[in-house]
Amino acid sequence: APSDPDLVARATAAKAKLGSKVFVLGHHYQRDEVIQFADVTGDSFKLAREAAARPDAEYIVFCGVHFMAESADILTTDSQRVILPDLAAGCSMADMAVLGQVEAAWDTLTELGIAGDTVPVTYMNSSADIKGFVGRNGGVVCTSSNAKRALDWAFEQGSKVLFLPDQHLGRNTAVLEMGLSLDDCVLYDPHKPGGGLTPEQLRDAKMILWRGHCSVHGRFTLESVKDVRERVPGVNVLVHPECRHEVVTASDHVGSTEYIIKTIEAAPAGSAWALGTELNLVRRLALAHPDKQIMFLDKAVCYCSTMNRIDLPHLVWALEELVAGRVVNQITVDADTAHHARVALDQMLALPG
Numbered sequence: 530a531p532s533d534p535d536l537v538a539r540a541t542a543a544k545a546k547l548g549s550k551v552f553v554l555g556h557h558y559q560r561d562e563v564i565q566f567a568d569v570t571g572d573s574f575k576l577a578r579e580a581a582a583r584p585d586a587e588y589i590v591f592c593g594v595h596f597m598a599e600s601a602d603i604l605t606t607d608s609q610r611v612i613l614p615d616l617a618a619g620c621s622m623a624d625m626a627v628l629g630q631v632e633a634a635w636d637t638l639t640e641l642g643i644a645g646d647t648v649p650v651t652y653m654n655s656s657a658d659i660k661g662f663v664g665r666n667g668g669v670v671c672t673s674s675n676a677k678r679a680l681d682w683a684f685e686q687g688s689k690v691l692f693l694p695d696q697h698l699g700r701n702t703a704v705l706e707m708g709l710s711l712d713d714c715v716l717y718d719p720h721k722p723g724g725g726l727t728p729e730q731l732r733d734a735k736m737i738l739w740r741g742h743c744s745v746h747g748r749f750t751l752e753s754v755k756d757v758r759e760r761v762p763g764v765n766v767l768v769h770p771e772c773r774h775e776v777v778t779a780s781d782h783v784g785s786t787e788y789i790i791k792t793i794e795a796a797p798a799g800s801a802w803a804l805g806t807e808l809n810l811v812r813r814l815a816l817a818h819p820d821k822q823i824m825f826l827d828k829a830v831c832y833c834s835t836m837n838r839i840d841l842p843h844l845v846w847a848l849e850e851l852v853a854g855r856v857v858n859q860i861t862v863d864a865d866t867a868h869h870a871r872v873a874l875d876q877m878l879a880l881p882g
């Protein structure tokens with residue numbers, strides 16, 4: 530639906546009044562009505578770098594989800610304020626790893642005498658607490674665009690990786706990009722004692738995968754891939770690495786949201802693409818490339834409901850409050866957590882390549 534013209538005018542006016550004081554970041558899964566006001570759009574990695582690269586903006590309005598805003602707060606200066614237009618914009622995957630559970634897992638590894646060989650790696654889609662834990666224990670943050678480089682680095686530091694919280698990104702990267710086998714990976718279930726694994730399984734594993742997943746990408750199945758290949762002969766299947774292993778294996782290309790966009794931009798006219806990622810992005814790509822046949826990989830409609838919570842009314846509210854001199858929905862990370870999380874984030878930003 531087209532955006533409400535009154536709200537568009539108000540957002541435009543508020544942004545004009547704030548000028549260079551405000552910088553609006555927009556993740557690729559945001560609604561069109563919001564993305565039109567983003568100064569920069571990107572995947573999680575690009576947005577983290579953009580936040581770190583804007584020391585002059587007093588306010589960073591983050592149109593994305595909570596863990597992204599936390600990371601922006603960690604990477605910006607003390608005087609900058611990061612605002613999330615709706616505090617209910619969380620991420621169900623990030624919620625699947627809670628600090629107490631991760632500490633309990635680490636205790637188990639310590640008791641078995643293998644924590645010293647284990648490097649914790651966390652996907653960006655995790656709370657600042659988890660990033661802090663990883664930083665304290667010599668690990669690194671990764672995103673969907675640098676997971677291989679992060680794992681290469683981690684396996685130079687130790688013989689084993691504890692990968693949080695997305696089992697699929699961990700497994701897909703290890704098996705499809707690093708040559709590990711499925712048997713090198715075990716699944717640690719935080720709701721079971723000892724993760725539901727025997728000491729031998731934990732000792733033998735190279736990758737200990739946390740049992741977390743994205744509910745949006747988890748909806749794509751092998752059937753979705755088979756179906757689309759039958760319906761559209763010659764179709765290219767391009768999916769996000771948060772999809773299940775069998776989906777990624779059956780696809781032609783895999784990558785972050787930024788990679789998906791670049792791939793579609795470079796695709797020849799007339800080519801057909803089935804995209805296994807969030808629907809706002811797929812719709813936008815289909816509109817922007819009418820010369821290519823771009824479709825959603827599944828028959829069901831799947832938006833990320835928490836990304837969608839950031840809508841134009843919330844953005845207008847946050848901006849107008851700033852014009853009135855009030856900061857609403859500020860995201861802050863306590864200094865100790867931020868310090869350690871920053872170590873793990875800086876380690877990511879320093880990865881070669």
Ligand code: 13P
Binds near residue numbers: 672771
């Ligand atoms: P990207 O880093 O690929 O943008 O992914 C972030 C995300 O939340 C995907 O679900």
Ligand code: SF4
Binds near residue numbers: 654746807834
């Ligand atoms: Fe989290 Fe999945 Fe939404 Fe990304 S798409 S923010 S991983 S729930």
